[in-house]
Amino acid sequence: MMFAFVPGDSLAHRLDPRGKLLVQAAFAAAAYAHTTPRGLAVLSALAVACVRAAGGSVREVAWGYRWAAPFLLTAPLIAGATLGAPWFELDRAFRAGLASYRVLLILLVAGAYVRSTPVRDSRAAVQRTVPGKTGQFLGIGVGLVFRFLPLLQRDLVAAREGMRARGGGALPVRDRMRIVATAGLRRAFARADRLALALNARCLAWNPTLPRLRFRRRDLTAVALAAALLVAAVVPFLRA
Incomplete structure (x- = not known):
């Protein structure tokens, strides 16, 4: 990955x-x-x-x-x-x-x-290059994307392997794509809900202490x- x-x-x-x-x-x-x-x-x-x-x-x-x-x-x-x-x-x-x-x-x-x-260094680079709230917003976005993409990719691989384990490999390509995409979207929305809850519980900081560059x-x-x-x-x- x-x-x-x-x-x-x-x-x-x-x-x-x-x-x-x-x-x-x-x-x-x-x-x-x-x-x-x-x-x-x-x-x-x-x-x-x-x-x-x-x-x-x-x-x-x-x-x-x-x-x-x-x-x-x-x-x-x-x-x-x-x-x-x-x-x-x-x-x-x-x-x-x-x-x-x-x-x-x-x-x-x-x-x-x-x-x-x-990821923290990428966020620090963005926030210290783009000033103000715009840089903070972009920094948060960069951090979330780099942390979220590996999880989404892992979910898609798990959905594909689960489908194959249940004999889904014999299905037409269109049906296999539909099953994997549906499972991936369902897990993505579930992760997004848990992420929102975690950010609220931890009082999301717009300007945290970032590594020194x-x-x-x-x-x-x-x-x-x-x-x-x-x-x-x-x-x-x-x-x-």
Whole structure:
């Protein structure tokens, strides 16, 4: 499961979360600016380096995003299909394939961030970057999302395994999807009710004591990388 922090002592674990968020944003901008095979090849090497810097493997992170595989794989087929002759345009399918691969690279970098950053540090980074109640609201949202997604994913896996244990594997795909989705939604609403009760019981704090964040010399690496990616993203537009 990839939507969770994994304790470790890798380079990414020791970096300030604000620098890592900046790298994510700059990487996404560069990925949308450079959509050629050569540009995506360079970004691929960088995405792999980010995953390795977080102490993970590309296979592990990619497996955490396996739910996105059907959409990324079918997008080129849908984009290339036409209602008349020639029935399939390779050029359109190729461009859609590059776009799907670009999304995969962005997901890999995001997975490296999640793997190497505690939830409280992510919340602190958001609240200390965005001032006022807006930052506090966003910080709470970030914290809840990172804590809630692993539970929802675990519930879906449990529902699927329970269905298979009861012989549901022989049912049509549509019925299996309906059973798993219904069970997942039911558990999600139940968890949401328990979460609301727990927040009220614990007197939800809008401005809790968050971990102290401080840029160190090693964080200059992340800032320099983000700056280089931003420059690479802007240059194509200046030449146009």
